[in-house]
Amino acid sequence: MAVLLLPIIVPIVGGILLLAIKNFEDRKIRNIFTGVCLIVSAAVTLATVFCADGSLSLFSITENAVVTLKCDGLTRFFAVLMSLMWTLVGFYAFDYMKHEENEKRFFGFYLIVMGVLSGIYMSANLISLYLFYELMTLTSLPLVLHSLTKEAISAGKKYLFYSVGGAFLSLVAIFYIYTNCNTADFVPGGFIGTVAESDKGMLLVFVFLAIVGFGCKAGLFPLQDWLPTAHPVAPSPASAVLSGLITKSGVFVLIRLIYFSIGPDFIRGTWVQYGWMILSLLTVFLGSMMAYTEKVMKKRFAYSTVSQVSYVLFGLSLLNATGFTGAMMHVIFHSVIKDGLFLVAGAIIVHTGIKNVDNLRGIAKRMPTVIWCYTFFALALVGIPPASGFVSKWYLCLGALEGDVGVFRFLGPAVLLISALLTAGYLLPITINGFFPGNDFDYSKCEKCKVSPLMIVPLVILAIAAVGFGLFPDFIKNGIDAIVGRLF
16 A cells, blocks of 8 residues: 555655755746646645555564554544645745745645654554654744744744653553553544553553643643744744644544543543643633733734644543534634735735734735634634534533532533634734724834735635635535544
């Protein structure tokens, strides 16, 4: 089944060629090549995850630790999301990055990370997953470091330190699981069972460390600080995929760990489950509060990501089918919405230079289409029906109310509601002040900005998706139900 290598190899080879060949210094040639690579990589990924069967062993680390690729329903869910969003943001970046230096380097690593993410999704065991997970940190680091300013280098160091530190915590747990179970292959519902009952206490400690460690990429407290540091210094397309997709790699890994390795039954009702819920809800609240008080636009959106991705983690921590469904829906909806918000921020920064939300009065008069798209993203993230965010949050609240989780049955929905109100407080004033700047506003300075179709089209597509997924959520839920059916 060598075809399983194609979603990994095609974009990585494309990225390496882009970095190595001198002819790609020409913008037109480089963009055509990158665009073709993105489209071909997305097509290959979709064809592979839906059509390929069986598994592929790449190489052995030890006699029993083999790096192996395989596709299942969870692979398809994340691979489809990643390939479509990565391609859309990539085309937006063609116009955005012409205002930046080192475009060639950016697009080279952008393609490489796309291939590495496919490797994460297609990993058949914990060993393979960890290998690609660490590789993702190293290959995505140049996207954070891109400008090579003092702030970017500092943010890159923090991103690397937090990511490697979190992964190390998880590696300890992987070693412990592997040595006690003699397997690391993913099995729906987990493979621990009663194998480790004699040493359950120690295993629970290591599982909790792994949740905290892998939760770093998802912005889980206390390892969330890299997000608001990295996003403001990275180019907006990089911020979009960092927030919308790379944070979801932390979510993906936790799903594999809890639902396909440990097994939800093993931690249900234990201090690990309650500790996970506490950290998730704490992150939801703190992220919303920080976003509400933050004035720098991209940093505000970064704190929002800290909060919103923990909605997903809370749904997963409920360990029931409804909570899992809400979490998976929010993975898609948040990715669409937050990619859109960062692309809006990029369009505003490129055409006006404005980075602070207090200076956005009247911005809708200059960029009406962009701010209309922003408004749809904001309404969806708040959870105003019928936009998409409402659907996922509805399932998350139902999952909490249905769960046997004590006080968290009511505390969870309460925190999510408070966070939704805070989300309205830090997103909607931009729309209100943008369209209605007040009688004292000087309209004579509102010269309309000419935003290129390469920026506008992705924003419009994402805005339609942000609302449309809420109006027609069944086709997404049907895909999730296929995964749920194998886990519960």
